[in-house]
Amino acid sequence: MLYAQTTPADKRAGFRERLASGELLRFPGAFNPLSARLIERKGFDGVYISGAVLSADLGLPDIGLTTLTEVAGRAKQIARMTELPAIVDADTGFGEPMNVARTVQEMEDAGLAGLHIEDQVNPKRCGHLDGKQVVDEHTALQRIRAAVDARRDPNFLIMARTDIAAVDGLDASIDRAKALVDAGADAIFPEAMRSLEEFAAMRAAVDVPLLANMTEFGKSELFTVQQLADVGMNLVIWPVSLLRLAMGAADRGLDELVDAGALTGLLPQMQHRADLYELIDYEGYNHFDTSIFNFTVAR
Known part of the structure; x- marks a missing residue:
C-alpha cells in the first residue's frame, strides 16, 4: 500500500550487486508512476525515467526546457511506486558543475538509484536527432567529477552519457568514454550506436558497465536483449516505448x-x-x- 517498502539505499545496493554480476538488466521507460508498477509486475529488472518522456508529458520538446525541480519531482513520484531501482535522465546536469552537484543530491533525496549526465551543449537535443553539439573534454569531465564528488551514497550510480559519436565518430566516442571513466564515471552510456559492432568496440574499450539505448525511430537498429547480451552490454533501456504505445x-x-x-x-x-x-x-x-x-x- 502507498509506496515501495524497499528503501532507496537498499534499492541502490541491490542494483549495484546485480550490475556487478555482468548480466544484462532490462529497464523499460516508465511514463508515469502507475506504469512503473506495471514494469515491476511484468518481471523487469528496473525502471528508466526518460527526459524525453518527462518533456513530452509537459507538451514540450526534448531540448533542455525542463528544470531540475520538475525532473526530480516527477522522478520521485515514479521511483517510490516500485520496489525496483530507477535511473533517471539528468540531461546535462541542469547547469554548471555546482548545479550538477546539486542535481546528484536532489536525485539521491528523490530515491533514485542513479542518473546519467551527458556531454552535449545547452540547449541539448534528443540524442537521435541530427545537429547535436558536444562540449569539450574538459567541460565533460568537470561535470562527472562534480557529480562524483557530490554523491553521498557510494552506491548511487553516476553514469556518463556521451553523444560525441554522432559528431566525430566512433573513435572519438571511445576516447571520450575512457576519459569519463578516468574522471570517476561508474558506467557509460554511448548514445546513438549504429551497429552491434560499435557496441562491441565500446565494450572492448572500457571495463565499466555499458548501457544500450533501444529507442524506436532513431539511429540505432532495434537489437534484441540476447543480441545485446552477446556483445557484453549490461543495461538496456526502451526509454519512450510505453509512452508511444499509450x-x-x-x-x-x-x-x-x-x-x-x-x-x-x-x-x-x-x-x-x-x-x-x-x-x-x-x-x-x-x-x-x-x-x-x-x-x-x-x-
Missing part, C-alpha cells in the same frame, strides 16, 4: 469516438477496472481503511 492507443481511441460515437468496440483493448484495482492495491487500501474506521455512530 499515445498510439489514445489516438486510435479518440478516432473511434469520432467515427463510432462510443468505445464499445475497443473494450477488449482496455485495461479492465479489476486489473487496475489490483495494480494499485485497491483492496489493501480498503482493508486499511476499514481496520481504522471500524466504529459505529451511536443513534
Whole structure:
C-alpha cells in the first residue's frame, strides 16, 4: 500500500550487486508512476525515467526546457511506486558543475538509484536527432567529477552519457568514454550506436558497465536483449516505448469516438477496472481503511 517498502539505499545496493554480476538488466521507460508498477509486475529488472518522456508529458520538446525541480519531482513520484531501482535522465546536469552537484543530491533525496549526465551543449537535443553539439573534454569531465564528488551514497550510480559519436565518430566516442571513466564515471552510456559492432568496440574499450539505448525511430537498429547480451552490454533501456504505445492507443481511441460515437468496440483493448484495482492495491487500501474506521455512530 502507498509506496515501495524497499528503501532507496537498499534499492541502490541491490542494483549495484546485480550490475556487478555482468548480466544484462532490462529497464523499460516508465511514463508515469502507475506504469512503473506495471514494469515491476511484468518481471523487469528496473525502471528508466526518460527526459524525453518527462518533456513530452509537459507538451514540450526534448531540448533542455525542463528544470531540475520538475525532473526530480516527477522522478520521485515514479521511483517510490516500485520496489525496483530507477535511473533517471539528468540531461546535462541542469547547469554548471555546482548545479550538477546539486542535481546528484536532489536525485539521491528523490530515491533514485542513479542518473546519467551527458556531454552535449545547452540547449541539448534528443540524442537521435541530427545537429547535436558536444562540449569539450574538459567541460565533460568537470561535470562527472562534480557529480562524483557530490554523491553521498557510494552506491548511487553516476553514469556518463556521451553523444560525441554522432559528431566525430566512433573513435572519438571511445576516447571520450575512457576519459569519463578516468574522471570517476561508474558506467557509460554511448548514445546513438549504429551497429552491434560499435557496441562491441565500446565494450572492448572500457571495463565499466555499458548501457544500450533501444529507442524506436532513431539511429540505432532495434537489437534484441540476447543480441545485446552477446556483445557484453549490461543495461538496456526502451526509454519512450510505453509512452508511444499509450499515445498510439489514445489516438486510435479518440478516432473511434469520432467515427463510432462510443468505445464499445475497443473494450477488449482496455485495461479492465479489476486489473487496475489490483495494480494499485485497491483492496489493501480498503482493508486499511476499514481496520481504522471500524466504529459505529451511536443513534
